[in-house]
Structure formats: C-alpha cells, structure tokens
Amino acid sequence: MLLYLSEEAKLGIVSGAIAILILMVICMVCKLSRLKEKPAYRDSSYLKADDKSTTRKVPMVRFPGFDAECSDCEQEKRAKINDNVAQQTSVPSPPKNRGSIKFSLIYQSNVQILLLNIIEANQLVGKDFWDTVDSYVKTRLQPDNDGTFRRQSQVVRKSKNPRFTENYEFHLSFKEVQNSTLYLSLWEIDKYSRHYMIGELQMKLDQLIKADESMAFNKELKCFQETNADLGEILFSLSYMPTAERMSVVLMKARNLNPPLSDWDTESRPIRRVHFTLDYSFNNNTLTVGVVEAQDVPAKDFSGTSDPYARVMLLPDRKKKFDTRVHRKTLNPVFNETVVFKNLPYSEITNRTLCIELYDFDRFSRHDIIGEAKLPLIDVDLAGNVDEWRALIPPSSSGGLLGVSKMQNVLLSVPSFQPSKTDLGHICFSLRYVPAAGKLQVVILEAKDLKSMDVSGYSDPYVKISLIQEGRKLKKKKTTVKKRTLNPYFNETFSFQVAFENIEQTSLVISVLDYDRVGRSEVIGKCIVGELSSGPDKQHWIDMLASPRRAVAQWHTLHN
Numbered sequence: 001m002l003l004y005l006s007e008e009a010k011l012g013i014v015s016g017a018i019a020i021l022i023l024m025v026i027c028m029v030c031k032l033s034r035l036k037e038k039p040a041y042r043d044s045s046y047l048k049a050d051d052k053s054t055t056r057k058v059p060m061v062r063f064p065g066f067d068a069e070c071s072d073c074e075q076e077k078r079a080k081i082n083d084n085v086a087q088q089t090s091v092p093s094p095p096k097n098r099g100s101i102k103f104s105l106i107y108q109s110n111v112q113i114l115l116l117n118i119i120e121a122n123q124l125v126g127k128d129f130w131d132t133v134d135s136y137v138k139t140r141l142q143p144d145n146d147g148t149f150r151r152q153s154q155v156v157r158k159s160k161n162p163r164f165t166e167n168y169e170f171h172l173s174f175k176e177v178q179n180s181t182l183y184l185s186l187w188e189i190d191k192y193s194r195h196y197m198i199g200e201l202q203m204k205l206d207q208l209i210k211a212d213e214s215m216a217f218n219k220e221l222k223c224f225q226e227t228n229a230d231l232g233e234i235l236f237s238l239s240y241m242p243t244a245e246r247m248s249v250v251l252m253k254a255r256n257l258n259p260p261l262s263d264w265d266t267e268s269r270p271i272r273r274v275h276f277t278l279d280y281s282f283n284n285n286t287l288t289v290g291v292v293e294a295q296d297v298p299a300k301d302f303s304g305t306s307d308p309y310a311r312v313m314l315l316p317d318r319k320k321k322f323d324t325r326v327h328r329k330t331l332n333p334v335f336n337e338t339v340v341f342k343n344l345p346y347s348e349i350t351n352r353t354l355c356i357e358l359y360d361f362d363r364f365s366r367h368d369i370i371g372e373a374k375l376p377l378i379d380v381d382l383a384g385n386v387d388e389w390r391a392l393i394p395p396s397s398s399g400g401l402l403g404v405s406k407m408q409n410v411l412l413s414v415p416s417f418q419p420s421k422t423d424l425g426h427i428c429f430s431l432r433y434v435p436a437a438g439k440l441q442v443v444i445l446e447a448k449d450l451k452s453m454d455v456s457g458y459s460d461p462y463v464k465i466s467l468i469q470e471g472r473k474l475k476k477k478k479t480t481v482k483k484r485t486l487n488p489y490f491n492e493t494f495s496f497q498v499a500f501e502n503i504e505q506t507s508l509v510i511s512v513l514d515y516d517r518v519g520r521s522e523v524i525g526k527c528i529v530g531e532l533s534s535g536p537d538k539q540h541w542i543d544m545l546a547s548p549r550r551a552v553a554q555w556h557t558l559h560n
Contacts, residue, residue, distance in 0.1 A: 097123070099123045099124040101201070102119040102120050102216070104214055112172065114141075117165075117166070118164045120161065121135065123161065124162070124188075126188045126198065127190070133159065135188055136187055139184055141180045142183065154504060179206065182202065184202075273391045274373050276354075277292065280349065288339070289338070291324055291335045294358055294392070300362075310323070310337075311357040314354060315354075353374055353376045357369060378555075381552065381554075383432075383552065384551065426448055430552060438500055442496070443551065446487070447487065451524050458486060460481055460482065460516075461515070464510075464513060465494055465508060469506050480492065481515045507528055536557075
C-alpha cells in the first residue's frame with residue numbers, strides 16, 4: 001500500500017513511528033530510574049507504620065547493573081523506617097511526680113482547736129493521664145480510734161489545678177496535736193469502678209506546729225501505687241476471752257514477705273485451711289454453701305496421707321449436718337460440693353454461725369477431727385457472693401475464733417464490753433448506687449434490741465427514710481409497721497433518683513419510729529449516712545461510693 005502513497009504521506013508515517021519509539025524509550029528510562037531510587041518492598045516489615053493497612057506487598061524485581069546500588073539503598077531505607085517506627089511506638093513512662101498540694105495549719109490555744117485549710121492542688125496526674133481530673137481530698141489525723149478525725153472535701157471537677165478552700169476543725173489539746181500525724185490523700189472520681197488514689201503524704205506534727213502560729217505548706221504527693229512489688233501475706237487469728245478480759249493474737253504464717261521471713265527470726269509452716277463460698281437468696285430464703293477445697297491437711301495415716309471429708313453445719317443447730325464425699329489418700333482434697341439450707345429467713349440467719357469441720361475417715365474406729373472453721377454470719381455481707389479461705393483450728397469451747405494464725409503469741413488487755421443502759425437499738429440496711437442511672441437504692445433489712453415504747457414491753461416499729469440535699473429534705477419513704485416486736489424484720493427496698501454530680505452533697509436520715517394509732521408516732525432512734533455523717537456511718541457511705549452497682553450492708557447504732 002505504501003507504493004500508492006505520496007511522498008508527503010510516507011514522510012508523515014515515518015515521523016510518527018520515530019516519535020512513538022522515542023516516547024517508549026523515555027517511558028522505559030523513567031521506569032528504570034524510579035526502580036533505582038525506590039526498590040520494591042520484600043515484605044510488610046519494610047512498610048511504614050501508617051501504611052501497613054493500605055499498601056500491598058510487591059515482589060522484588062532485579063535489573064542488571066542495579067543490584068549493588070539497590071542493596072545499599074535498601075539498607076538505608078530499612079534503617080530509617082525502623083527508627084521512625086521505634087519513635088512512633090515508644091510510650092513515655094508515667095511521671096514520678098503526681099502533683100503537689102498546698103495547705104496551712106494553725107493551733108488556737110485559747111479554744112484548743114487545730115485549724116486545717118486545704119487550699120489547692122497543682123499539676124495532678126490522673127489515672128488515664130487525661131487533661132482534666134475530677135478530684136477530692138481525704139484528711140485524717142492519727143491516732144484516731146473512732147473515726148472522728150476524718151474529713152473529705154467536695155469534688156472539684158475537670159481541673160488539674162483544683163482549688164478546694166476547705167477548712168477543718170479538730171478539737172485537740174496541744175499535747176495531743178504534737179503526738180499526731182497528718183495524712184492527706186488526693187483521689188480521682190471514677191464513675192464505673194473504685195476511685196483512684198492520685199497520691200498521698202504524711203506529716204508528723206510534733207516539730208512543725210507551734211501554738212497560735214500559722215504555717216503554710218506546699219508538699220509533693222507520693223504515689224505508692226506506682227510499684228507492683230508485693231510486700232507479702234500474713235495469716236493471724238484473734239481469740240477473745242471475756243472472763244479474763246484478754247485478747248490473744250496468734251500469728252500463724254507469713255509468706256512472700258519483703259523483707260523475707262528469715263529476717264523475722266522465726267520459721268514458717270503450712271497452714272491448714274478450707275476454701276468455701278456463700279450465696280444467700282433473699283427471694284427464696286436459702287443459703288447455699290459451696291465447699292471448694294482444703295489445703296495442707298495433716299497426715300493421719302501411716303502412709304503419710306489422710307482420707308478427709310468435710311461436715312457443714314449452721315450453729316447452734318448441730319442436728320442438721322451435711323457431709324461431703326471422702327477423698328482417699330490426699331492432703332489437699334478438692335471437694336467442689338454444694339450444700340443448701342432452705343427456709344432460712346434473714347432475721348434468723350444473723351443468729352447463726354457457719355461451721356465447717358474436717359474429718360479423717362477411719363473404717364475401723366472413730367473418725368478423727370482434723371480441725372474446724374467458724375464464721376458468724378452476722379459479720380458477713382450477704383448482699384453479694386462470699387468467697388473465703390478460713391484456717392482450720394482444733395475445736396475449742398473457750399473463746400471465739402475470728403480469723404487465722406504462727407510466729408508468736410501476743411496478749412492484749414481490752415476492756416470488757418458493757419451494753420449501755422441507754423441503748424436505743426440497732427438497724428441493718430444496705431446501700432447501692434448506680435452512677436450511670438443516677439439511682440440510689442436502700443434496702444431496710446432488720447432492726448434488733450429496740451427500746452420498748454409501750455406499756456406491754458413491746459413497740460410497733462416502722463422505718464422512715466428521708467433524702468436530704470444541701471440542708472433540704474427532698475423526699476421521704478416509709479416501711480410497713482411491724483406489730484409488737486423489738487426485733488422487726490422488714491426486707492423492703494426503696495429507690496431514689498440522685499444525679500452523680502449531687503451524690504457527694506446527699507445524706508439519708510434513717511429513723512425508727514413507734515407507731516401510735518391515737519397520737520403522734522414516737523421516734524425510737526435514728527442514724528445518718530452521707531455528707532452529714534461521721535465515723536462508722538460515714539464509712540458505710542464511702543464504701544458504697546467506692547463500690548458502684550454493688551449493695552453494701554452494715555449495722556448502725558441508733559441515736560437520739
């Protein structure tokens with residue numbers, strides 16, 4: 001066909017072909033230069049940290065003459081990428097300085113009052129290292145036997161430099177002040193778990209406080225939670241002998257101590273103990289006891305082993321008892337058996353004591369008792385599941401075992417308990433707060449030993465609950481009336497809506513009254529929990545706030 005084309009057409013075709021060839025050569029040169037400057041990645045370890053999710057792996061392509069250069073380039077690139085990844089993934093260690101707190105102290109000798117002014121805190125470091133912290137201050141003076149020298153500030157929200165301006169008064173003689181130690185701890189509010197301690201400090205006041213002279217301090221906070229070092233464990237028992245007015249403390253075992261036990265100039269030995277669980281159903285009035293296992297059972301047979309089994313009872317009733325299966329030739333039996341006590345109302349269960357006895361089975365003679373563990377159920381919070389280890393001790397009728405024990409016996413003289421003639425009685429109730437829903441739940445369980453208000457020697461008690469915020473009574477609720485009793489059992493539940501930002505300014509007044517059909521109901525006694533409370537009543541409120549969504553039960557003494 002080229003024979004029939006003109007000379008101009010032939011020249012155009014040749015020019016176009018030459019242009020195409022030139023473009024192809026240019027493209028090839030560009031491609032080779034790119035491969036030379038940036039070699040393909042062999043695997044994903046060469047990828048940048050930000051590109052791993054989007055860049056796919058490309059196989060290495062080799063070209064003659066470029067191997068040496070590409071190898072040098074690849075090593076340089078790899079070193080740079082590793083440095084970048086190391087910089088991006090390194091996490092700064094938590095700062096040792098948790099912040100500082102400013103406060104002042106002055107002792108007014110004319111009125112014998114120690115004034116403490118909490119001013120502010122600076123540069124606080126919270127649990128999650130956020131830019132803001134919701135914090136409050138706990139204050140206590142030691143020695144403090146009844147909790148009267150404990151204070152807690154208001155919560156300051158969203159600040160790493162909170163100003164508190166809290167003023168506290170402590171009624172003490174100057175000699176008592178000089179023998180006291182001040183403890184300050186700063187806490188961060190956590191809506192969904194236990195509050196986090198940012199830091200704390202302690203300061204002895206013997207050399208620092210002078211009468212009628214104000215002193216200001218700016219102290220750094222120390223955080224003892226930064227270390228994960230375990231200081232060890234210690235097991236001990238308490239046995240009280242009322243007739244001798246004497247308490248025996250027996251230290252039985254210590255392990256993993258820091259410093260080690262050898263530094264204590266004593267020896268360690270295994271402790272016989274039993275592991276069990278408790279679960280009480282308020283709906284069905286049933287107590288479920290799970291016997292899990294026992295450890296370090298003493299050998300009773302010539303073979304160096306035992307044939308143990310467990311017996312479960314609720315004292316003082318020894319007729320109703322349950323035995324587990326016998327486990328042959330073992331010193332660490334695993335039972336995993338469950339015992340259910342039915343028709344057991346809560347008013348009765350507080351008068352019972354759980355007793356677990358461990359026996360060695362003998363086919364030809366009387367079974368040998370290895371030891372027993374006792375737990376008074378009045379001391380147990382049955383609102384939740386209980387999981388405990390208890391030491392097995394030889395059965396004894398003198399004194400009552402409260403805990404566990406080795407190293408030495410210590411005798412402490414304690415005054416015998418004499419009930420006050422003016423006792424108004426006691427009340428048991430549980431508190432539960434759900435921060436997310438702003439729900440405060442109160443369960444009035446029971447009362448006991450109430451003061452008689454009627455001529456018959458009985459009372460017709462009921463309980464009134466008043467919700468107080470900032471000095472105002474917002475709501476009140478009542479239980480049903482229990483006729484002719486001094487030990488009423490209620491088990492009634494009440495709920496209040498309290499926003500999380502107001503829970504710190506909230507108090508509950510629990511009043512027990514005697515119903516009178518004709519006249520006005522008489523108040524037998526009352527107690528207060530919350531902002532306005534102190535001592536054990538205040539501690540119940542603090543325990544509730546520290547355990548959100550969990551019911552915390554406690555006995556309270558009624559006052560005028």
